[in-house]
Amino acid sequence: MASEGGIRVSALPDRLRLLDEEGARGVLLGWRCRRCDEHFFGDVFLCRSCSDRDLEAVELGARGTLYSYTIVRVPPPGWKGEVPYALGQVELPKGPHVLCRVVDCPPERLRVGMALELTTEVATEDEEGTQSLVYAWRPAGGG
Numbered sequence: 001m002a003s004e005g006g007i008r009v010s011a012l013p014d015r016l017r018l019l020d021e022e023g024a025r026g027v028l029l030g031w032r033c034r035r036c037d038e039h040f041f042g043d044v045f046l047c048r049s050c051s052d053r054d055l056e057a058v059e060l061g062a063r064g065t066l067y068s069y070t071i072v073r074v075p076p077p078g079w080k081g082e083v084p085y086a087l088g089q090v091e092l093p094k095g096p097h098v099l100c101r102v103v104d105c106p107p108e109r110l111r112v113g114m115a116l117e118l119t120t121e122v123a124t125e126d127e128e129g130t131q132s133l134v135y136a137w138r139p140a141g142g143g
C-alpha cells in the first residue's frame, strides 16, 4: 500500500512501545519491584533498591521533568543529526531517570524542572522503507 512511507517500528521494543501506526506517540516501558515498589528504566535484572528479583514489566508513561542537561557540540561517530543538540536527563513521575535527546527546544530555553513529553524520531530506515523509531523528549504542550 502506498500510504505515507513504510512501516514504523520501535528501535527499542523493550523500552519504547508505539501507540499509533504513525509512531508519533509512544510510552516508555520499564520495571517495578513487587517487593518495594521501586521503578526502573533500562536493563535491570534485580531491584537496585532491595536486590529482589521479583520485577514486573510496567509502563512508565510519556511525561517527565528535566533534571539535568548538557549541550552536545561534538557528537558521537556516525551522528547525522543536527549539532549542537541537547541531551537531557529526565526524571519520570515514578522516579527513574532517562537520558536522551531533547528536541523542539532551543538550548537557551532549556530549564531544569521544565515539563517534558515523550516524542519519537526516526533513527534508521532500511531499503524497504521500514523506519526504526527512538524516543526523545520535547517541551510539554508543544511549547
Ligand SMILES: [Zn+2]
Pocket: 033, 034, 035, 036, 037, 038, 047, 048, 049, 050, 051, 052
Ligand atoms: Zn525492590
